Amino acid sequence: MAIKMNNKSSMVVNIVLTLSLLLIISMTEGRLLGVNIFGQPKTVYCSKVLGVQNGDTCFDIAQSLNLTAKVFNSINPGINCTDLFIGQWICISGVVI
Ligand SMILES: *[C@@H]1O[C@H](CO)[C@@H](O)[C@H](O)[C@H]1NC(C)=O
Numbered sequence: 001m002a003i004k005m006n007n008k009s010s011m012v013v014n015i016v017l018t019l020s021l022l023l024i025i026s027m028t029e030g031r032l033l034g035v036n037i038f039g040q041p042k043t044v045y046c047s048k049v050l051g052v053q054n055g056d057t058c059f060d061i062a063q064s065l066n067l068t069a070k071v072f073n074s075i076n077p078g079i080n081c082t083d084l085f086i087g088q089w090i091c092i093s094g095v096v097i
């Protein structure tokens with residue numbers, strides 16, 4: 001009887017943990033994709049930047065980091081990819097909140 005209760009409550013704990021994990025993941029994904037789930041103005045919090053080098057393009061940089069164009073654009077809202085200059089800082093990792 002006691003074992004059954006323990007199994008049940010640990011199952012409930014597991015379900016709760018799984019659900020909160022899914023919620024965190026979907027919120028993070030939403031932010032990474034630039035989806036404005038809370039209807040607030042978006043702010044980019046960049047955690048990693050990269051200096052543009054000779055010959056770099058937005059596409060090359062995004063591709064070498066496995067970033068989709070959507071993610072790349074959402075963390076680099078002000079960037080003009082046809083007008084990159086050497087030494088320009090590009091955000092390569094961050095969240096949009
Ligand atoms: C990008 O993805 C490829 C293939 O999935 C993998 O081999 C490579 O290590 C990844 N690069 C980075 C920077 O995550």
Ligand SMILES: *[C@@H]1O[C@H](CO)[C@@H](O)[C@H](O)[C@H]1NC(C)=O
Pocket residue numbers: 080081082083
């Ligand atoms: C980006 O730069 C190019 C070249 O200077 C310019 O023609 C274009 O209008 C710019 N685009 C934006 C969105 O500022």
